[in-house]
Amino acid sequence: MRKIVFQREQSEAFVITEAPDPVPGPGQMLVRTEAVGVSVGLVRMLRAAAAPEKDPGGEIVGRIIALGPDVEGYVIGDRVGGVVMEGAFSQSVLALPGLVSTVPGEVEPSVALTLVRGGLIALSALHAGRFEPGESVLVTGGASGVGHLAVQLAKARGARRVVAAVGSHGKADFLRDCGADEVVTYAQPSWGERPDLILDGVGGELVQLGVEALAPYGRLVAFSAGGGNVDASSLLGNLKTVIGFSIGLIGRQDPGLIEQRRAELWRMLAAGQLRPAHKAFPMERIADAVELIETRRNLGRVLLHTN
Known part of the structure; x- marks a missing residue:
């Protein structure tokens, strides 16, 4: 070999x-x-x-x-x-x-590879954030292997509004094709309407910026290895929540759930709801x-x- x-x-x-x-x-x-x-x-x-x-x-x-x-x-x-x-x-x-x-045997290798972990993380992060149809969602690292699928999954599962956050506007057309209603950059003074849920795959200073951007009762799911710190006092007044997430623990403790979620991804792909x-x-x-x-x-x- x-x-x-x-x-x-x-x-x-x-x-x-x-x-x-x-x-x-x-x-x-x-x-x-x-x-x-x-x-x-x-x-x-x-x-x-x-x-x-x-x-x-x-x-x-x-x-x-x-x-x-x-x-x-x-x-x-x-x-x-x-x-x-x-x-x-x-x-x-x-x-x-x-x-x-x-x-599935009919899924082209590149598409399968894109979904097998990136799609699994995106879908599981939505579950971790207790997403409900009709809510607004913001995804950092929006053009990444996980991020672009999180945008599509949020839209397919009934998000009222999906915002993709990226480092530069050069990726905006790609993300709108993925279903984003709006594209913002990290450097903007405001990310617009406050989202109910943020899926953060970047970490660092964006964790605290995300907390500050959340709507009252909003949740931020942090799944990046990039770390980041949170000022706990910024969570209190509007009852915000930061949720740590790693697919590894789920895989070790509940492999059947991993199977279920991957099966859901294959169904959505076959139905044309995902475009990896x-x-x-x-x-x-x-x-x-x-x-x-x-x-x-x-x-x-x-x-x-x-x-």
Whole structure:
């Protein structure tokens, strides 16, 4: 198989090498990948001073080509998608059954990869925020792999008004095509009408700015690894709430819920309610994929085709 090796302090940061297929152990499956996601998390890892101790993980979509002992519910040939904790950037990866689920055979690899985690996070963040039809929603990081799907999901599920917040107005046309009623930039002195719910995938100072922008009784769901601080006194007068969210805990404690939500995403896709956006590169162009995210020019999910 071919795999990407991530190098530090070398003339080339990424090298594609040949390696033997891994052998699945007990409770593992071997997946021949079709597509692999390139994320902000990978970019942050590459910016770190030290070389990674292991090959990075990430989102994958592919077909099972071998099963280790004690794997139930799957057979060789099944198409799956989800997350692997290491070695994602390879043509063959080891996956755990609890971290993947079935992907419909008719869904194109790039679309499947875009939905399998980004769509799952967007839909689950809406649930975490106790969204109700008729409410207004603002999404930060609106053009990201998760954000553009959150815009579409909020609209499809009955939001009265959906606002996408981004770093620059250059992404406005894309987001209006996704269904946003309005596009604002982070630097604007006001984000307009106060939203009932904010889905924040950026973090940092935007967490507090989001709290200040909320309507009375409003909720902000913080799901970014970017951190951020909240002045608790800014929550009190108008009974606002900040909700921390991570899909990882749900996956560990209630994998059946992950299955249900992914099944809902596939149904909405088939019904034409979702239009996942993506930019795909071959493995050889991983440097271009990373640069697209690093310069914040991506519209939707960035991914690699591996086979």
